[in-house]
Amino acid sequence: MTIVKTQLNRRSFIKSSLLTGGGLVIGFNWLAAACSTNTSKPQAIPDEWFEINGYLKIGENGVVTIMSPNPEIGQNVKTSMPMIVAEELDVDWKNVLVEQAPLDTAIFNRQLAGGSDSIKQSWNGLRIAGASARKMLKDAAAKKWNVPVDEITTELGVLYHKNSGKKAGYGEVASAAAQLTVPKEVELKDLKDFKIIGTSKKNVDGQKIVTGQPLFGLDYKKEGMLIAMIVHPPAFGMKLKSFDATDAKARPGVKDVFQIKIFNDDYKPQWCDTTSFTELVAVVGNSTWEVMSAREYLKVEWETFADHKLAVAGWGADQIISVPGGLESTADHNSKMTDAAAKPGKIERRDGNPEDAFKKAAKVIERTYTAPFLAHTPMEPMNFFAEVTADKAVLVGPIQSPEFMEKTLAARLGLPLEKIDIQMTRMGGGFGRRLYGHFMVEAALISQKMNAPVKLIYSREDEITFGIYRPAYHAVYRAALDANNNLTAFHVKMGGVPENALHANRFPAGALDNYLAESWAIESNISVGAMRAPGSNFNAVAEQSFLDEVAEAMGKDPIQLRLDLLKRAKEKPVGERNDYDAARYAGVLELVRDKSGWGTDATKKNRGVAAYFCHSSYVANVLDIELVNDEPVVQKVYAAIDCGIVVNPDAAINMTEGSIVDGIGQAMYGELTFSKGQPDQNNFDSYRLIRHMEAPKEIEVHFVENEIDPTGLGEPPYPPVMGALANALYKATGKRLYNQPFSKSS
Amino acid sequence: MAEFNLKVNKKEYKVDVDPSTPMLWVLRDHLNLVGTKFGCGIAQCGACTILLDGFAVRSCITFVDSVGDKEITTIEGLSENGDHPLQQAWIEHDVPQCGYCQSGQIMNAAGLLKANPHPTDEEIESAMNGNICRCGTYTRIKKAIKTAANSQ
Numbered sequence: 070m071t072i073v074k075t076q077l078n079r080r081s082f083i084k085s086s087l088l089t090g091g092g093l094v095i096g097f098n099w100l101a102a103a104c105s106t107n108t109s110k111p112q113a114i115p116d117e118w119f120e121i122n123g124y125l126k127i128g129e130n131g132v133v134t135i136m137s138p139n140p141e142i143g144q145n146v147k148t149s150m151p152m153i154v155a156e157e158l159d160v161d162w163k164n165v166l167v168e169q170a171p172l173d174t175a176i177f178n179r180q181l182a183g184g185s186d187s188i189k190q191s192w193n194g195l196r197i198a199g200a201s202a203r204k205m206l207k208d209a210a211a212k213k214w215n216v217p218v219d220e221i222t223t224e225l226g227v228l229y230h231k232n233s234g235k236k237a238g239y240g241e242v243a244s245a246a247a248q249l250t251v252p253k254e255v256e257l258k259d260l261k262d263f264k265i266i267g268t269s270k271k272n273v274d275g276q277k278i279v280t281g282q283p284l285f286g287l288d289y290k291k292e293g294m295l296i297a298m299i300v301h302p303p304a305f306g307m308k309l310k311s312f313d314a315t316d317a318k319a320r321p322g323v324k325d326v327f328q329i330k331i332f333n334d335d336y337k338p339q340w341c342d343t344t345s346f347t348e349l350v351a352v353v354g355n356s357t358w359e360v361m362s363a364r365e366y367l368k369v370e371w372e373t374f375a376d377h378k379l380a381v382a383g384w385g386a387d388q389i390i391s392v393p394g395g396l397e398s399t400a401d402h403n404s405k406m407t408d409a410a411a412k413p414g415k416i417e418r419r420d421g422n423p424e425d426a427f428k429k430a431a432k433v434i435e436r437t438y439t440a441p442f443l444a445h446t447p448m449e450p451m452n453f454f455a456e457v458t459a460d461k462a463v464l465v466g467p468i469q470s471p472e473f474m475e476k477t478l479a480a481r482l483g484l485p486l487e488k489i490d491i492q493m494t495r496m497g498g499g500f501g502r503r504l505y506g507h508f509m510v511e512a513a514l515i516s517q518k519m520n521a522p523v524k525l526i527y528s529r530e531d532e533i534t535f536g537i538y539r540p541a542y543h544a545v546y547r548a549a550l551d552a553n554n555n556l557t558a559f560h561v562k563m564g565g566v567p568e569n570a571l572h573a574n575r576f577p578a579g580a581l582d583n584y585l586a587e588s589w590a591i592e593s594n595i596s597v598g599a600m601r602a603p604g605s606n607f608n609a610v611a612e613q614s615f616l617d618e619v620a621e622a623m624g625k626d627p628i629q630l631r632l633d634l635l636k637r638a639k640e641k642p643v644g645e646r647n648d649y650d651a652a653r654y655a656g657v658l659e660l661v662r663d664k665s666g667w668g669t670d671a672t673k674k675n676r677g678v679a680a681y682f683c684h685s686s687y688v689a690n691v692l693d694i695e696l697v698n699d700e701p702v703v704q705k706v707y708a709a710i711d712c713g714i715v716v717n718p719d720a721a722i723n724m725t726e727g728s729i730v731d732g733i734g735q736a737m738y739g740e741l742t743f744s745k746g747q748p749d750q751n752n753f754d755s756y757r758l759i760r761h762m763e764a765p766k767e768i769e770v771h772f773v774e775n776e777i778d779p780t781g782l783g784e785p786p787y788p789p790v791m792g793a794l795a796n797a798l799y800k801a802t803g804k805r806l807y808n809q810p811f812s813k814s815s
Numbered sequence: 816m817a818e819f820n821l822k823v824n825k826k827e828y829k830v831d832v833d834p835s836t837p838m839l840w841v842l843r844d845h846l847n848l849v850g851t852k853f854g855c856g857i858a859q860c861g862a863c864t865i866l867l868d869g870f871a872v873r874s875c876i877t878f879v880d881s882v883g884d885k886e887i888t889t890i891e892g893l894s895e896n897g898d899h900p901l902q903q904a905w906i907e908h909d910v911p912q913c914g915y916c917q918s919g920q921i922m923n924a925a926g927l928l929k930a931n932p933h934p935t936d937e938e939i940e941s942a943m944n945g946n947i948c949r950c951g952t953y954t955r956i957k958k959a960i961k962t963a964a965n966s967q
Contacts, residue, residue, distance in 0.1 A: 143913030143950045271909050278914035279905045280897040281850015281890030285915060288849040296844075321816065321833065357853075358833065358840040448854050448862060448915040448949045497852070497915025498949050529855045719909055723955065727912055730951025753859035753947065761943040764953035766936075 071257045073197060119243040121205055122251065123176030124154055124198040131226055131240035133160050136170040137273075138177040139187045140469050142447075142499030144724060144783045146187045148273045149716040150195055153188075156265040157199030157258060160226040160239065167273040172471040172491040182469040182499055183599065185684035185781025188716060192778050200255035208252070209245035210237055225264070260714070260776055269719035274495060286466035286494040287452045287526065294454070294522045295324060296360045297353045297515045300369055301346040301535055304746030305595045306396045307371040309348040316366040317352060322359030326352050326367065329514045331507060336480050337382040341473045343507045344379060344392075345536045345596035351515045357526060393592045396746035399441070399541075402566045405591045406543040410437070414562050414587030417573035420643045421583035423549075426558035430549035434622055438546070438611035440809040442566075442741040443539035444532075444748075444756060445600055449497020451527035451535075455512035457482060458520075462489045462513055467496035467503055474506035481510055482517065501599040505537050530751040536596035538741060541566045542607040546615040549583070554623045556634075558583035563608065567593040570604040576654060576682065577616075579647030580634035595743070601731070602784035605683040606791075610736060610809070613679035613792025618805065627678050627796070628662050631655075649682045653711050656773050657689035661709035664771050665691035675701070677796025681789035685780035686712040687773075690729070692765075692793035694801040701801045703733060703794070705767040708786055713777035721782055722770045728786035729768055734759025736791040737812045757810075819879050823848070824892025834880035839863045841879050842889060850890035850918045854947070861946030864919040864926075865889050871926025873945075890918035893925060901925055904962040912950035920946045924960050933964050 115128020125135045135151035135158075151167045172180055179190050203223060210228040211218035214235050222229050229236045277284055302308060314326035331347040338344050350369055354360040375394040380387055427433060453466035462482055468474055471491045479486050496503060512525035527535070542565040549558035559581050563571035573586035600606060620627040632655055639651035658680050662668070667678065673693050680689035691707040706729050715721050738757040742749045750756035795806050808814050821828045823846060830845045837856075842848045842865070851874055854862030858873040865874045866888040893899045901921050911917045920943070927934060927942040934942065939960050948956065 271906060272911055274914060275906050275909065275911060276897055278911045278917050279902040279921060281918045283849045287853060356844045358836045446949060496913060498913045723909065723912060726954055727951035730953055752857055753855050754857060758947050758949065760947060761953050762940045768954055
């Protein structure tokens, strides 16, 4: 048991005026109705709820509703975050209902889906929320029974006073507890006393999902709601010139067609504001099909823009960025990248004397790796509901970054933050795409113009061609070997359009006396954004397949090479800023070696290994390929993971399986190319995603057991599997793969 | 605009829509059945899968004027109490991540099991190949289909 002070998180315990009565969320009646039915173990809904703190309320019958604060994109924080609260509250999980919290910065910290950080950042806050409620319940029982509070214990939602034999369910004292003040100190459980955390709990929305209940932004409806769609430039480097809406307006069901401008002239865009397509044409009507059909009749003229500068709000200070004009093509990008790679880059890290080591080397291995732009393509297309009136805005839909977008909306609508209400629906995937909430602003502006509630919908083509892509990348790796096949120097030079993927302080930096990391970038007017494990989603593949080639040249087992380097990094690290724990990194390699029978299973001929550390968690993979009719088939993938305490084991395995499938799919098939500024792919017939037939036949996941505070899994299991795939394909086909998508070169 | 009589989940409905309206949008916008999802609009992702007289079809390209008096089943009508063997198996294996594709996956699987009650792994993969899961729950979907098949 640990005693912690609650002062640092005091604002978590403010009783919010939003959370009054049974109606937790304003105007969100359809969701409240859906929540009260169809749980896997139906609960008797209480007659009265008593709000103990901003995170939870308890009914007179002992049923507990826990608010899930963070946006849900399929990473299942909607189950795991409430599990943490429920653990310290000490209730039976089967008596817990979960509801999605709205954006409420007075109560909740960091309501963001990104960086695989929800559990890591909120671990303590969630525990304190549960523990403080438990303390208040104990205090209420102590008062009721007139006994010292230290003599009261709890177990699974029941308070006990052993000395007198008194007991009471939480529901019986909830009303009294709700009147008490928040405690200054609370007791947190010891890990060994956990009853919920570390056990697998089913997805809290599972039953609703499999019965088609309304859950997603696209499902949201309100009486009187209109449907809107936008038209954006067909190519990057273009902007709106003029449009003729005469025919479109005459189509059945159409209410209006007009132009919208996303930013005011004096606004400095934040990181989550996209600036490539800021003047759009909106079509508004009664139903989706009518609006989609009417849009075909809209005549729009576009024009190119010139090079220009843009003032943006940087982290800390404003920045001026350059936006080049021109209609870019993939062929241009590729030749520019090849040219840039031949020139010196910006030195990001230099240890020892790498130039000398390369000069003296008996052998130099040099390899070039590339990967294309990618589109996120979450299954639910972009959409948002907005109802904007003179003094208020209500927004409902899928957004990963509501707190940041609230600021953009406030600026654009001229409303104070308190008058903007954001409710988060369950999201049909995010992958980083929904961090950039331009669709919220668009929906709000359309609602404002129409003076009506509006749901904005993007078609799949609208979305794939809108931008906010994963950049195109290029990396050159060099290794120097001496006459005894020792690795004496390592050099990585990374570039991309419009960004590079370099993380200069990651392994093998710190493990080698002579190390050089350089970077460069090519300007572009194509918009990019964070995609699942930014940077890592390329550099892991390049680095881990390069290490495989180095190991082969050295005559060393690839796992052993990594373990030797990590041993050096642990015992005698080079430099100070080494962004990994060498012992934990080695730990996952040893675990995957052990569980996969690496080196001992002679039947496995086509195996590849890779490991990576990003977003605070360590992952190692062994991937087995079998040749079926001469075609490589991914038979099995092993994953060994160190993410500290695992809150919900089966859900963690599900996330890992999904990351592995996603990684294989992106490396094998993902590709977005451009011709004169226009994306060449715009739907799933041309932009290829991995499907049932291509998924691994089997995935086996193991977790390192330790007591380190939990870290995330949304991103860490995604990058390394691509390296393991490349290395296994080499064994299966004899061919090294350097350019993604691998399906094109294999 | 024209009037159509439709049989959906064993109920009769009358809608007044353009004949070229895909059933996907008739269901979502006019019948308030939003379990059937929009993913691509060109029958490439399977999120819009419904059953038409028990056969799995993509509702995004099934126009309302082609349905006639065929029986439409959507995810909401797969079972009365959400306890179809596939739905139960999906819960048993805790399949969904984001959940958006799962209605389409389940309906397609329902069509598969009706035509082929005990499919092999290869038959499952092949029949389900038109249903994309962006979150990558394919291995769990396959396990759930086998569980549902074995329970029948």
